[in-house]
Amino acid sequence: MNDDKYNKYLDKNIYIKSTLSIIWWMILGVIFIFCTIMAFSVIFSVFEGEEGAFETWILSVLIAIGTAYPAIRLIKKIRYMGFAIRFSKVLTKMDKPFIRISEFEDDIEANELVSPYKNEMLSNINGAIKYGYIRNCTIEFHDSVPVIALEKKIVIDKCPHCGAPVTGVYDASYICSYCGNKIVDVIEKK
Numbered sequence: 001m002n003d004d005k006y007n008k009y010l011d012k013n014i015y016i017k018s019t020l021s022i023i024w025w026m027i028l029g030v031i032f033i034f035c036t037i038m039a040f041s042v043i044f045s046v047f048e049g050e051e052g053a054f055e056t057w058i059l060s061v062l063i064a065i066g067t068a069y070p071a072i073r074l075i076k077k078i079r080y081m082g083f084a085i086r087f088s089k090v091l092t093k094m095d096k097p098f099i100r101i102s103e104f105e106d107d108i109e110a111n112e113l114v115s116p117y118k119n120e121m122l123s124n125i126n127g128a129i130k131y132g133y134i135r136n137c138t139i140e141f142h143d144s145v146p147v148i149a150l151e152k153k154i155v156i157d158k159c160p161h162c163g164a165p166v167t168g169v170y171d172a173s174y175i176c177s178y179c180g181n182k183i184v185d186v187i188e189k190k
Helices: 002-007 014-048 053-093 102-106 110-132
Strands: 098-100 135-140 144-150 152-154 187-188
Touching: 014 152, 053 110, 098 102, 110 135
Parallel strands: none
Antiparallel strands: 098 144, 135 144, 152 187
8 A cells, every 4th residue: 555655647545435435335235135135025015915015115126226226336436446556556667658458468567466357458447547546647549559648748849850840749659740750769758
């Protein structure tokens, strides 16, 4: 947890959010289980013809269904939080401004951290960014390949060959739109 204190890719309140989400999920789970048990027990009362039993059964079923959706959403959020905590540790060790998702499989330490999420890597990254658990990075597509773009800065603002301004940079190497020469290391990680 101390490593995450100064992790610029991780939401600083993620541990509070995850604890509150787990507590809220447990409360919803208890309500769901209680209402489900109550709905099943009231079924017997309906068959016996007790007055008001059917209304109680309907209410129990509606409350159980009403708690199921938020509980499922919370499970998804908790999964994104767990992913964000692990993934942000990998991002802090990367020294490039752009990382292809396939590169995580090549790095043994990174592969260990994110292996439980390997099959759904892109959707987990997207979800963690969407909910704000991972910050200072985005998903971009370079030549139809998904790439994680870390917080970056442009270090070369003029073409060294012709002096034209460097504009529209989206990759570490850049082709000058005026002279056509390739310029490397235009962007670096902040």
